Amino acid sequence: MPDNGGVGPVEASPKQPQVRVFAKPPRKNAPPSEIVEGFLEALTSDDPKYSMARKYLTKKARQVWQPDLSTTVLADGPNADTERTSRDSDGGGYTYALSGRRVATVNEQHAYQPEEGAYTETVHLTQRKDGQWRIDRLPAGVVLGESDFQRSHHAVNKYYFASRSSSDGAEAQEPRLVADPVYVRRWSDPVTETVKSLLKGPTDWLDPVVVSRFPTDTRLKKGTKALAPDDQNRLRVPLNERADRVSTSQCSRMAAQLFFTLKGVISSGVEQVELEKANGDTLCVLNADDADAIAPHRTVDSPGYQYFIDAEHRLVRLPKTKGSMEPVPGALGSGEQKLRTAAVSRDEDRAAGVSAGGQLLFVGSLLPGAALEPTKVRSEGKGEPDNRLTAPSWDGRGDLWVADRDPDNPRLLWLGQGEGDPVEVKVSGLEGGRITSVRVSADGVRVALLVEKDGKTALRIGRVEREGTAEQPEVAVRKLRKTAPRMEEVTAMSWAGGSRLVVAGKESGGVQQLRYVHSDGSVSSGTALPGLTAVTGIAASEDDRLPLVASSEDGIVRLPPGANWRTVVKDGSAPVYPG
Template sequence: MGRHFVGVDREGSGGRRRPVRVGAYACCGALLLAGCASMPDSGDLRGVESTPRQDSQVRVYAMPPRDDAQPAEIVQGFLEALTSDDAKYETARKYLTESAGKAWDPYRSTTVLTDAPNPESGNAGNRDGADGNSLYRLSGSKVATVDGQHAYAPDSGTYSKTVHLTRLKDTKQWRIDGLPQGVVMGKSDFQRNYVSINKYYYTSNSNSGAGGPLGTVADPVYVREQVDPMTQMVRALLKGPTRWLDPVVRSSFPSGTELKKGVKSLSPDDRNRVTVPLNHKADHVGRSQCTRMAAQLLFTFQDLTPTGVDEVELQKSDGSQLCVLTENQAGTVASHGTGHRPEYQYFIDDKQRLVRMPNGDKKPEPVPGALGEGDKKLRAAAVSRDESSAAGVSTDGSSLYVGSLVSGGSLGEAVLHSAGRTEDDRLTTPSWDGRGDLWVADRDPKKPRLLLLRKGEGEPLTVETPSLDGRIEAVRVAADGVRIALIVEKDGKSSLQIGRIVRDTSGDQPTVSILEPRSVAPQLEEVTAMSWAGDSRLVVIGREQDGVQQMRYVQVDGSAPVGTAPSTLTGVKEIAASEDERLPLVAHSEEDGIVRLSSGEQWQKVVKDGTAPVYPG
């Protein structure tokens, strides 16, 4: 009865996992353990208990159906088996008829519900199974769906599916002969079973002949954490990017590349090297292409083991070596973001100048150049990712200026003006992408626009936003230049949207569009601030309906990452994070001014009078 559990430590708050400690105990023997429920012999089910989320992760092994199990027990046992760490769902198939087992595809999708699915008898008052048939309806409230590409998407509404059972003529045993495709489970079981990992591709506009590192884009997916996640991730990487990201990224692996037939599991050897045997599709790639392939794997592997992976070897279909790439060498092939670690954090001081403070130093200083040394008063600013230029918004929000961060540099005329009637109807805080282009939204109700200035100068280009419903209140472009985070306001509610940036240079006039925006914090109805805080993560300030202000991390796919949320801070108006997750959060609090939060510490005051903190970007 029940399931067999093995306890292991959960991931810490950082990106890498702690070494595993394993201790086994069975459910259930002479003593009944917590989380182990008895199986009813007949009648309706009260609902399958979802395994509680605990600090210590539990590995779950399913138990096969016992002889003479009645329909209610078969349904409950099957649902329990879906939440186990059985790699191929072999135990779950033992609850099915032979034909149903062949037709069922558990890998098609995973439906996540608020609680475990609630099974209710659907036999319309007839005695359960009196005619050799039995029907159960599974119901619940949907939270999310993970598709066949392992891509997570928030979902809502009612889940309602039926499970049909029949009594086998030869053995007289009850088995399921009709069921929905995929698997279904409660949120706590999903969090215990699955882990989010980034796989990496290259931006479509990367110039492989330019000589420098290629730009990478994180594509987060969910895989089963205790079922050989390394091999799952390699297979997912080779199949290509998820559908939403596919139009703006590319893979270096030739089309049709798969693991060599017969390869069942991948793991690091005693030198922390992972050997990846490929099929014949990769046999004839050149060395430079092979190193790009290996770099994709190395970046993907970085959070799969406690210490990362030091080296990747790719093999041809005949077992001979294709190429080898070390972690140190990977940085010359590809880079996260711009490959530049910020030297400073920036904000607007009490004199309305742009100032900076070195990492680890609490003493701010005016930036060199007119935006720090001149007399132009600012209310917001953005610093280019190479920290050579900055853009500043005037105190009334009507004008945008761009200047170099060189001592003595002058400031020319404004590069952009807004005609909005009030300060809140004018320019947002700008944002620089990894290409050196500057983004800003004009909130003028008569002419709301998202604008792009190439290299921060020239005639602004109006960015097309055909599917965006509402007015843009804040803009943050990812370092990869293919994703953009927007706070969008409509009817008094503001939401966080992630859009895909598509550039079309085929015509006489190049166009830039934001396509397929998707809400990534649907539970928040008032989002007031946000910032990128990693390759696929943002930090968000907002509140739920009738709730209080909170600070949380969210993934670009809309899921909530496992780990410690930022500690509470009162009255946060603005937040800044770096895509380099080692750097501290910086915020503007109404009560405390500019404050900073380093990993493992509490919020520390920097200066009492200051606003608009930013990192380069």
């Protein structure tokens, strides 16, 4: 530590940890309790192969221990439970009990799964012939406190293509890339580990609705130890013989998956990806322009406007950064039909609006003079508008979604291309809950739902499965999972990228707060959001350079990057970006 000189500020980067932890080897003649503590501390280190942690194990235990099998995340570090710690009856060993509050588990696929509950495991020690105590039996995988997990692991999006279904028409667009979030260790060559994980395929939860363009059993070429970009951010990836015979177009799609996956891993970005055959020949080369042309990871270009409902119940728009509001072109901006909520298609050509009373859904073009077209969606809910239709949502395929909150007939509805007869979506896992808000991801593969049950509203993410035919499509939402498990009451939410959402809600006994969460249920470690009072709606863009927009007791407000909330208009509600 310096003992003289001035004091100056230190700029901390939110993307890289500023502290590295180095484990210590076991001390000679250390007692059993110190061995256990030393081993648990070694698990928190940045040692890529856990070589120091293995020094606390017997030879046999080192051979069978599989630290990559799983990671258990606890609210705090594992604690030694003295009441359950005991010495063996023959005096030859000790059993130490570990306890804690489980937060999540990261499985062998690196997938994060929220998992609240008690954690209880044991560690057994034995004394070697030289008198040194070592661990001979221990739980599978690794156990970490939440703060150590966030410091030592990095959230990464792998990318796969959305699956086509039998209900897709011949004119269906090229499937979009879908983000599959996983966690990799920061100091264990994250580039190589991420590529290996991508090649092994999507996580189990996402697997039924996505495909990889890499042939089955494609892996890195045998003998490849580490991947790293050159000084011009070009990365060469040698593959095994399974990829030797792919076509040029397939190879380009394989490279696009790699390109967008690695953009989130290499801090300086990646400019070019080159795939190699097993014999060293080039399969294909893909740069940034080619990647965007082949598989745009955003559904559309950056939106031109932000939208909301004004005091006259019209759909109005704001330029995305500066400028004054104006009614949208067409009937939805004329005031001809009073609106409660609205949604704008991702290409900003059409919009859907729910009537002021919440009973009816309309669709109209955003062209001057365009007429308003009523859909066949109607809610029969009684009483307040909150018992009728939610705000609608467009996916990247051009399909329209809306939920009916009628207590006597709650349902989720889907309209192909925003027209025709609505299809009732089968939703598994609601367990008696009622959908009160719906937001579909740009790729159309995942849907975020606010589900009300027993007076509480929680955020759930489900995967969208499409079946049937183009004439008789069947749509289902399956495998709902918790996405903000610590929030007892969620008020509003919006997709904010490939696998991230922004959520307004509060924890038990707490005040309302704004937070970014990942679609797998983990909390984003990015910059905290400034507080805002009484948030009733929030909107975010896939383009993270654009401001958040919210409705609160201060009216319609915007949060530009690096600034604080600023009021745009005093009277307004239901803010949305396209989608």
